[in-house]
Amino acid sequence: MNTTAIRVDRVTFSYDNGAVLRDVDLAVGRGEMVGLIGPNGAGKTTLIRLVSGILAAANGNVWLQGVDTRKMKRSVLAREVAVVPQQIAVPLAYTVEEVVMLGRTPFIKPWRDLSAADGEVVRRTLDSVGLSRLARRCFSTLSGGERQKAVLAMALAQEAEVLLLDEPTAHLDISHQVEMLELLAGMNEERHLTVVAAMHDLNLASAYFRRLVLLKDGSVVADGSPEEVLTAGTIGAAYSVPVQVQPHPVSGVPQVVVLPRHNGRH
């Protein structure tokens, strides 16, 4: 039994204008919940796109459940890994149900159309993100938070064991941010879904992820528990901004406080 869900093995990748990832090694075990942190341009999105097979590594290999992603057909890959991208062009005229049904695409074959079982998966998935009552609503009528949950439901309908999310809490208010992360933590705990999410909010990342991986300039510079990664020295150096780290007043997890160079209150 292979216990490694994702293995990134000495991966280098560059767009036309220079290296984005350099010799990245990363192993994520089954059922882990990992937060990818790091400044803008550090390579978080690129890493997610490499693991999901959207990009192919120039050097090195990406293994999913022990299989080289380059040897997997797209439809097979989509049953192993589901992605909630930062931006996705969801057709506004679709109902929520129709959007989530698109997550069943990897299971359709030209000679085998959607079945009642697919409908059941969609119904269950909508229920698990709390969108059942909006199933027949048009996507265009949803709020930002509801849209994000619908996109999450579409990814979950793929029934993949690995879920990758690129800044799932961007553009959400704090209550929706917490709701989204609670959902992910629940899926991770109850269904042993492997979750890897790029996060900008270090304090939310610290509260919800047991393991954080810090990327800077295309390399992994720290990897470990929030206590190990979120130190004033490491974060201050990675983001080039002075910070102080203190324990959360209730839970005790490390919380990062920025120290403004200009004091706004004169």
Add this chain to the structure above:
Amino acid sequence: MLLLALALAGCLAVAAAVGSVRVPIGDVVKICWNAVSPFNVDATWRPADETIILQVRLPRVLGGALVGAGLATAGVIFQGLLRNPMADPYIIGTSAGAALGATVAMLLPLSMSFLGFGMVPLLAFAGALATVFLVYRLARVSGRTPVVSMLLAGFVVSAMLTALMYLIITMSDQLYEKFRSVYGFLLGGISVGGWGEIAVIAPIIVAGIVLTRLWAFRLNAFALGEEGAAHVGVDVERSKTVFLVLGSVLTAAAVCIGGLIGFVGLVVPHALRLVLGPDHRLLVPSAAIAGGAFLVVADLLARTLSSPRDIQVGIITALIGAPIFIYLLRRGGREYGL
């Protein structure tokens, strides 16, 4: 869908019955029945009627249905694939290629034929496919074919081929006189000589529609954008090539017997999206049937309104299609979107 199919059958029967010689619809149905089934009913009609129905009207009416079905399906493909509401079957250059091909064919002194087709449909078919191939090659950058470059390449190649066509027409005295027939091709008009052409075109168009329906779930995924489609397991580049081939072959086959009929491929898919929603598994067969019925009716009007002179069917499709579309757009109901 059943309703649409019945409507198509009705349109076919009516269109076969009406013309310079009127044949009662009951007789049309009986004549068709006798032609395909071993159990004949008694012939109560004139033999001349039977000849008119079987040899003249039916090929033309079926030709119209095939052209309409092919164009509407191609329209569904291009709109879904390119996620562009302005996309029609001709968007990536088929029309310009077909028009240039037809023009060249009219200029050629020799009159060859192949499988019962004259030079004009043959070169139109070849021109359409060659243009798509050229546009595809031009738009292809390091193994990928971005939609935007395809639209731009299609636009530029079309502009150039159209200019070439007008240059040929202007420079050739012979064609200047024949301009009416070039013009007829550009506006579209069903021209079917007999069953031979139907026997070639029908399998191509029917196969194209069936294959598109089988792959319709992939068109649905393209609504998520190319990367989104890849996330849900669609091999984007391969699917794009398949759909381009399907759409182009359907269009080229339709152009072969219909010339450049506008509007059907643009508006029938849109109208059905407004009524049925965005699921291509439903949209593809519905658009094929509705497009067929629509063109059969348009062609009927085209050949009867100012008989004995035929009006170009492309004029009719726009004149009756546009008001129907505006009505659907204003009626409300389902929100529109690709």
